[in-house]
Amino acid sequence: MPRTNMNRARLERLFVAVLVAGALMVWRTEHVQAQRGPRGGGRGAAQNERQFGRGRNLRGVLGGVPLTAADSAVQNVVARLDFDSYKELVRGLTQFGDREQGTERNAQAIDWIEQQLRSWGYETGRIQYEYRGEPREEVYATKVGSTVPGEMYIIGGHMDGRGAGEAANDDGSGAALVLEIARALASSEVTTARSIRFALWNNEETGLNGSRAYVDQRAPLQGIEEPAGSGIYPEPRWLGMIQHDMMMWDHGNPVTYSQALDADVDVEFQLNSAMAEESAALGLRLINANRKFATDYPGVLSNAMSNTDSSPFMDLVPSVSLRENRRLYETGNRANPHWHQPTDLFVTFSDDDFRLGFNAAQTTLGALAHLVEARVAPGM
Numbered sequence: 001m002p003r004t005n006m007n008r009a010r011l012e013r014l015f016v017a018v019l020v021a022g023a024l025m026v027w028r029t030e031h032v033q034a035q036r037g038p039r040g041g042g043r044g045a046a047q048n049e050r051q052f053g054r055g056r057n058l059r060g061v062l063g064g065v066p067l068t069a070a071d072s073a074v075q076n077v078v079a080r081l082d083f084d085s086y087k088e089l090v091r092g093l094t095q096f097g098d099r100e101q102g103t104e105r106n107a108q109a110i111d112w113i114e115q116q117l118r119s120w121g122y123e124t125g126r127i128q129y130e131y132r133g134e135p136r137e138e139v140y141a142t143k144v145g146s147t148v149p150g151e152m153y154i155i156g157g158h159m160d161g162r163g164a165g166e167a168a169n170d171d172g173s174g175a176a177l178v179l180e181i182a183r184a185l186a187s188s189e190v191t192t193a194r195s196i197r198f199a200l201w202n203n204e205e206t207g208l209n210g211s212r213a214y215v216d217q218r219a220p221l222q223g224i225e226e227p228a229g230s231g232i233y234p235e236p237r238w239l240g241m242i243q244h245d246m247m248m249w250d251h252g253n254p255v256t257y258s259q260a261l262d263a264d265v266d267v268e269f270q271l272n273s274a275m276a277e278e279s280a281a282l283g284l285r286l287i288n289a290n291r292k293f294a295t296d297y298p299g300v301l302s303n304a305m306s307n308t309d310s311s312p313f314m315d316l317v318p319s320v321s322l323r324e325n326r327r328l329y330e331t332g333n334r335a336n337p338h339w340h341q342p343t344d345l346f347v348t349f350s351d352d353d354f355r356l357g358f359n360a361a362q363t364t365l366g367a368l369a370h371l372v373e374a375r376v377a378p379g380m
């Protein structure tokens, strides 16, 4: 065969190969779009449940891990979380609009949060502090440890927002996550060896003023039994802090369809902190808990935690934050178009979005239940 003919044959084969590859790419794009629906819509939870069943990994991204007996005990605790309850708590917070600090709707939201916690049987407390010379408040509650009440983990979300919408995602989604975990643990059927504090920070948006006030006021009180011999510890010794801020939206950047295929729960610690190594270890516990107990979305660990209420804790105790996106690399590059906008509304988000927040709740509670030795009483 003459050399020129051979080259032509090769070119023709290459051309066909390119055509086939192109056709496959077009088919795949359309196939994926058909599966996921139009922008902002996506597969509903009901559709997913019909096809895959509840509690299954819908995306096939999490590898199976054989559960130990200890893991199974944790799973019984995580199973108390309820997706619809989580959504309703987000909805409850959004009835107060953006809950901007210093407004009446902010004060009403604090009262509402306190009512929820009390309705589940918790005693609540409030931190009083000043912001620019004016009085401010924030509310917390505690699951008291049965055998080591003088030690605790703190989990937090901020209840204030901004943007003139409903601050549904920032940070209704994180505040509701903390409340849903509190609800799941409230029953006397659930015991924890160590204590857990549920913190609903105020004044996050003005510069972490609420969480800073907490650290300033309460750090010196850690581990003091009051009154002596009572077994009561107003401020148990801090073992770690886990913050939740913007939990639901991971649609890629630029934004594509309802949840990117690689949507995940981002766990961050701060490398430039006194407790970096211990915080990384806490973060790894969360990643491992995610693999075992989260149903839909994987977890990823990185080291640039920033602009969130775990920052005031990070030189004192192991501290991490959970988010829909890495704060500096992704959120900071406008990965969420609703951030601080009037469109941060309950109705903006689909069940795929709420489910990402719910997976973060499964992640945190999975790690936490192991750390505080949470148990559901047998037969419950």
Ligand SMILES: [Zn+2]
Pocket (backbone or CB within 6 Å): 158, 170, 171, 204, 245, 246
């Ligand atoms: Zn926030």
